[in-house]
Amino acid sequence: MSVSVGSMRAKIDRRAVADSIPLFLPAIPFGFVLGLAVTESEMPVAIGWSTSPLIFGGAAQLAVLTLAGTASIWAVIVAGLVINTRHVMYSAALAPVFQRQPTWMRWFGPFLLIDQVFALAMLHSDRPPAEFRRYYLTCGLFFYINWQWATALGMVVGPIIPESWQLGFAPPVMFVGLVLIGINKAPQGVAAIVGGTVGLVTAGLQDRLGILVGAVAGVIAGVAAELRAERLTAAAAAVDAVTDPGAAR
Amino acid sequence: MSAWSAMVIVLVVAVMTYVMRAGVIVALAERQIPVPVERALRYVGPSVLAALAINLAAGGEGGPHLDIAEALALIAAGCVAVWRRNLIWTLLAGMTTLWVLSALI
Numbered sequence: 001m002s003v004s005v006g007s008m009r010a011k012i013d014r015r016a017v018a019d020s021i022p023l024f025l026p027a028i029p030f031g032f033v034l035g036l037a038v039t040e041s042e043m044p045v046a047i048g049w050s051t052s053p054l055i056f057g058g059a060a061q062l063a064v065l066t067l068a069g070t071a072s073i074w075a076v077i078v079a080g081l082v083i084n085t086r087h088v089m090y091s092a093a094l095a096p097v098f099q100r101q102p103t104w105m106r107w108f109g110p111f112l113l114i115d116q117v118f119a120l121a122m123l124h125s126d127r128p129p130a131e132f133r134r135y136y137l138t139c140g141l142f143f144y145i146n147w148q149w150a151t152a153l154g155m156v157v158g159p160i161i162p163e164s165w166q167l168g169f170a171p172p173v174m175f176v177g178l179v180l181i182g183i184n185k186a187p188q189g190v191a192a193i194v195g196g197t198v199g200l201v202t203a204g205l206q207d208r209l210g211i212l213v214g215a216v217a218g219v220i221a222g223v224a225a226e227l228r229a230e231r232l233t234a235a236a237a238a239v240d241a242v243t244d245p246g247a248a249r
Numbered sequence: 250m251s252a253w254s255a256m257v258i259v260l261v262v263a264v265m266t267y268v269m270r271a272g273v274i275v276a277l278a279e280r281q282i283p284v285p286v287e288r289a290l291r292y293v294g295p296s297v298l299a300a301l302a303i304n305l306a307a308g309g310e311g312g313p314h315l316d317i318a319e320a321l322a323l324i325a326a327g328c329v330a331v332w333r334r335n336l337i338w339t340l341l342a343g344m345t346t347l348w349v350l351s352a353l354i
Contacts, residue, residue: 026336033340043255054263063301064262069250073258080262082297084269089290091273092282098274110271169319169347170340173326175302177339179295180330192295199300203313211297211304218296219289226288 013131016120016138023116024143028150030058033170035154036161037062040168042069045155052151056144057114059178060084066171071208079211090118097121100129109133112140187229191222318350 038048043065051061064080071079090113098106113121117140124135161167179192195218202210273282282290306323307315326343333339 029337029340042250043258044250044252047252047255047259051259051263054259055266057266059298060262060266064258066305068255068258073254076258077261077265079297079301080258081265081269082293083301084262084266085290086294087266087270088273088282089287091270092287095273106275107271110274111267113270166344166347166351169306169322170344172302172306172323173340173343174336175298175305176323176326176343177330177336179298179302180327181334181336181339182298183295188292188295191292192299195296196299196303199303200307200313203304203308205308208304208308210308211300214300214303215293215297218299219292222292222296223288226291 011134011138013134013138016135017142019120020116020139020142023120024146027058027116027143027147030174031147031150032154032157033167033174034058034062034065035151035156036158036167037065037171038151038155039158041065049151049155052148053144055080056111056147057084057087058147059175062171062174067208075207075209079208082212082215086115087113090115094118094121094125097125097132101133105133109136109140112137112144114140114143116143187222187225190225191218194218194221318347318354321350322347 034052035049038045038051041048048065048068051064055061055064060080060083063083064076067076067079091110094113098109101109117136120139121132121136124132127135158167179196183189183192195214197214198217199210199214202213204210205213302323306319307313322343325346326339329342330336330339
């Protein structure tokens, strides 16, 4: 027994744990709100909680739990999936790194690929394959294990909290925070504003369709804003090159 | 909602989420995502989260509805999110605004 515990310890990358803790702390209140959402959801509690080990992605879980019962099951599924499409991007970015990994790792690793794990893994992508694997799995399992108790804790405390605290309003507040904290370029801001505005106008649509309509409008606006910004930079560079030939070099 | 519908939702979202996370790594390791697709994917996050926040706050049966306390709570949360870039402060700001205003109004 002590041998296996010892070898387990040897497999844990301490640096990975140290890097993960500051990223996990802000996730605790999120897990808590999610636990509350499980108890408030139209879903049976056990199935609601199972989103944590099975889906393992806070925003999609929160959407699925709060929308359940307010729209058809397909509308709920689509909303959850659209939120998670960003993982395709993460997967694509890490694909070259995973090519140097054994098959079992290529199949199991992506299961743990949440936003935080992606951010940390990208920073360590040039480490030797075995070291990268140890780092990645330590981060991923750290988040996976801790996420389970954080959501369970919210479920235990949730029912005790009085109705007057209006915690049913916490999910939209969380999403507002997630949008704005994630924005670091102007076109993303354009996408969020258009997505939110169109989402407000279409909020009355049946089956929560406004979420999808707002999302599509936001993506189109974001892409348009990015293309326009690129054209403006190109034009400015051309003007610079004409007025000051030396600057172009 | 029946247990059966709930299970369908959770399982489909879980399996498809795994497919989106693993797809490119397992199957397309050699290939690249086309540039226009990658460009569009970059804006899915902000767009859908903004639309979702608004829809959860204002949507639902009975048409769009958002009272003043709720609207101001979202605005306060948004300001704090931009200012502190921290989810805990955002949550506290939004909920405190909601509590204070709904007690006053």
